[in-house]
Amino acid sequence: xxxxxxxxxxxxxxFNAIGSDGSACDPVDPAMRFTGPDISLEELEIVGRKLAxxxxxxxxxxxxxxxxxxxxxxxxxxxxxxxxAFEGPPGHDGQPFAWGYALLRGQCVVGLLTTRRA
Numbered sequence: 001x002x003x004x005x006x007x008x009x010x011x012x013x014x015f016n017a018i019g020s021d022g023s024a025c026d027p028v029d030p031a032m033r034f035t036g037p038d039i040s041l042e043e044l045e046i047v048g049r050k051l052a053x054x055x056x057x058x059x060x061x062x063x064x065x066x067x068x069x070x071x072x073x074x075x076x077x078x079x080x081x082x083x084x085a086f087e088g089p090p091g092h093d094g095q096p097f098a099w100g101y102a103l104l105r106g107q108c109v110v111g112l113l114t115t116r117r118a
């Protein structure tokens with residue numbers, strides 16, 4: 001049951017669009033922690049397909065129920081941007097509140113694709 005809930009939580013990807021018109025800049029929060037190397041759009045799409053495949057009842061497209069959000073994030077990508085895994089600022093228990101992928105343009109957060117929340 002717990003594993004099923006974990007898979008469901010991963011598939012119920014939430015999304016935050018920041019600066020969607022390209023004119024706003026939300027500076028990187030120093031409390032956010034970026035983990036691992038940059039990831040390409042193609043690599044992230046593979047991750048999204050694996051998340052969708054973990055629940056056959058979900059639409060079998062990258063990031064399943066949040067595919068529309070994935071398509072939006074992918075459309076925002078410009079040459080020179082970076083995509084990197086993130087852990088959100090810790091909550092009251094000291095654990096990260098959210099995990100996912102950030103689209104960064106310079107020192108600005110263009111958007112977040114959140115794959116898990118505490």
